[in-house]
Amino acid sequence: MKRILVTGGAGFIGSRLCERLLEAGNEVICLDNYFTGSKLNILHLLDNHYFEVIRHDITTPVYVETDEIYNLACPASPLHYQYNGIKTIKTSVMGAINTLGLAKRTESKVMLASTSEIYGDPEVHPQTEDYRGNVNTLGPRACYDEGKRCAETLYMNYHRQNNVRIKIARIFNTYGPRMSSNDGRVISNFIVQALQGKDISIFGDGSHTRSFQFVDDLVEGMIKLMETPDEFTGPVNLGNPAEISVRELADKIIRMTGSKSKIIYLPLPEDDPRQRQPDITLARKTLGWNPKVGLDEGLAITIDYFRKVLK
Numbered sequence: 001m002k003r004i005l006v007t008g009g010a011g012f013i014g015s016r017l018c019e020r021l022l023e024a025g026n027e028v029i030c031l032d033n034y035f036t037g038s039k040l041n042i043l044h045l046l047d048n049h050y051f052e053v054i055r056h057d058i059t060t061p062v063y064v065e066t067d068e069i070y071n072l073a074c075p076a077s078p079l080h081y082q083y084n085g086i087k088t089i090k091t092s093v094m095g096a097i098n099t100l101g102l103a104k105r106t107e108s109k110v111m112l113a114s115t116s117e118i119y120g121d122p123e124v125h126p127q128t129e130d131y132r133g134n135v136n137t138l139g140p141r142a143c144y145d146e147g148k149r150c151a152e153t154l155y156m157n158y159h160r161q162n163n164v165r166i167k168i169a170r171i172f173n174t175y176g177p178r179m180s181s182n183d184g185r186v187i188s189n190f191i192v193q194a195l196q197g198k199d200i201s202i203f204g205d206g207s208h209t210r211s212f213q214f215v216d217d218l219v220e221g222m223i224k225l226m227e228t229p230d231e232f233t234g235p236v237n238l239g240n241p242a243e244i245s246v247r248e249l250a251d252k253i254i255r256m257t258g259s260k261s262k263i264i265y266l267p268l269p270e271d272d273p274r275q276r277q278p279d280i281t282l283a284r285k286t287l288g289w290n291p292k293v294g295l296d297e298g299l300a301i302t303i304d305y306f307r308k309v310l311k
Contacts, residue, residue: 001025001026001027001050002026002027002067002068003026003027003029003065003066003067003068004021004026004027004028004029004066004067004068004069004070005028005029005031005062005064005066005068005069005070005102005108006018006021006028006029006030006031006069006070006072007031007032007058007069007070007071007072007073007095007099008031008032008037008058008071008072008073008074008113009028009029009030009031009032009037009042009053009072010030010032010034010037010038010039010041010042010053011032011036011037011038011041011072012036012037012041012174012176012178012179012180012215013072013113013171013174013215013218013219014030014032014037014041014070014072014073015030015037015041015042015045015178016176016178016215016216016219017070017072017219017222017223018030018042018045018051019045020219020220020223021223022045022048022050022051024223026050027050027051027052028050028051028052029052029053029054029064029066030042030045030051030052030053030054031053031054031056031058031062031073032053032054032055032056032073033055033056033057033058033073034055035075035080036075036076036080036180036183038178038180041178057091058071058073058091058094058095058098058099059087059090059091059094059095059098060094060098061098061101061102062098062102063102064102065106066102066103066106066108067106067108067109068108068109068110068111068226069099069102069103069108069109069110069111070110070111070113070222070226071095071096071099071110071111071112071113072113073091073095074088074091074092074095074113074144074147074148075088075091075144076115076144078141078144078184078269079182079183079184080183080184081143081144082140082141082143082144085140085142085143086143088143088144088147089143089146089147089150091147092144092147092148092150092151093147093150093151093154095151096112096150096151096154096155097154099112100154100155100158100164100166103158103164103165103166104158104162104164107165108165109165109166109167109226109230110155110164110165110166110167111166111167111168111169111222111225111226112151112152112155112166112167112168112169113169113171113222114148114151114152114168114169114170114171114235115144115145115148115170115171116170116171116172116173116237116239116276116278117141117144117145117148118133118135118145118148118149118152118170119131119133119134119135119273119276120133120134120135120136120145120271120273121134121135121136121271121272121273121274122134122273122275122276125275125277126241126243126277126278126279127237127276127277127278127279128237128279128281128282129170129234129235129236129237129279129282133145133149135149136270136271139270139271140269140270140271141270141271141272142271152168152235155168155233156168156233159233165230166233166234167225167226167228167232167233167234168233168234168235168236169221169222169225169234169235169236169238170234170235170236170237170238170239170278171218171238171239172211172212172213172237172238172239172240172276172278173185173186173187173210173211173212173213173239173276174212174213174214174215174218174239175187175188175212175213175214175215175298175299175302176214176215176216176298176301176302176305177215177301177302177305178215178305179302179305181306181309181310186210186246186249187212187249187253187299187302188306189201190249190250190253191253191257191299191302191303191306192306192310193261194253194254194257194259194261195257195259195303195306195307195310196310197259197260197261198261199261199262199263199264200250200253200254200261200262200263200264201264201266202246202247202250202263202264202265202266203246203265203266203267203268203269203272204246204265204267204268204272205247205265206245206246206247206250206263206265207245207246207247208245208246208268208272208273208274208275209243209244209245209246209274209275209276209277210243210244210246210249210275210276211239211240211241211242211243211244211276211277211278212240212242212244212249212295212298213238213239213240213291213293214240214291214293214297214298214301216293217240217291217292217293218238220289221238221283221287221289221291222238224287224288224289225238225283225287225289228286228287232286236282236283236286236287237278237279237280237282237283238278238280238283238289239277239278239280239291240278240291240295241277241278241279241280242294242295243275243277244295247263250263251263252295252296252299253299253303256296256299256300256303257303
């Protein structure tokens with residue numbers, strides 16, 4: 001049994017990770033400040049004697065004993081991370097410093113949940129881990145993009161200077177049950193609008209593309225990455241390379257929900273990427289990982305979840 005700390009453990013992804021780690025026979029400490037996480041996501045775990053919850057903001061140090069740390073704490077949707085850009089940067093940077101300091105003291109292995117957003121509006125397609133990105137440091141998305149880029153730098157320097165055992169996962173668009181209905185992400189937006197019979201809002205002309213992975217695939221990839229030998233640090237892309245245009249996605253969700261919603265077009269936000277698709281060659285080779293849940297199957301599960309939540 002390992003004692004594992006999950007920062008952001010009450011979030012959409014973090015709560016599912018906590019479940020999987022408990023199922024594998026570990027002791028799990030869930031840390032969250034509930035800015036975007038929710039107690040409802042972990043309510044069913046509270047009776048488990050090997051599950052512990054701490055209300056805490058990772059921008060300040062935390063003192064616990066751990067064997068492994070998954071650092072997921074940071075708002076990940078543009079609506080939430082642009083709400084307070086300064087706090088978002090602090091969460092990425094101070095959160096990295098605090099989790100790395102804890103890992104150094106306890107000799108824990110620590111994983112950073114980084115992001116495909118570090119590639120910015122990419123000039124290379126699909127994106128490989130050696131691509132250095134095209135990020136506007138002054139734009140409204142930079143608080144998240146640059147915060148995660150700085151976090152990656154901190155992780156690598158703690159590894160080089162202090163021999164901290166690190167893993168860096170670059171996570172691409174993820175969806176599934178427990179997404180917030182108001183997080184502003186494209187899949188949750190479209191499903192909620194379709195189920196409520198509202199107009200579906202596409203920003204831009206709908207030709208820009210995304211690649212979506214189901215949450216269970218991501219969790220499996222993160223666990224596999226944590227289990228790799230210490231000399232492998234990453235970064236490694238975790239995403240589903242199946243690419244779809246936003247317009248095609250909207251049409252698919254209208255069809256799957258049986259909605260009569262109409263599509264409306266709004267101006268594209270500043271620095272919104274035109275295309276996003278992971279090259280997962282490294283993940284396949286090093287982790288033996290490949291996403292298993294196709295978009296239709298994952299959307300059906302997610303739509304069913306939102307039908308229940310929106311009642």
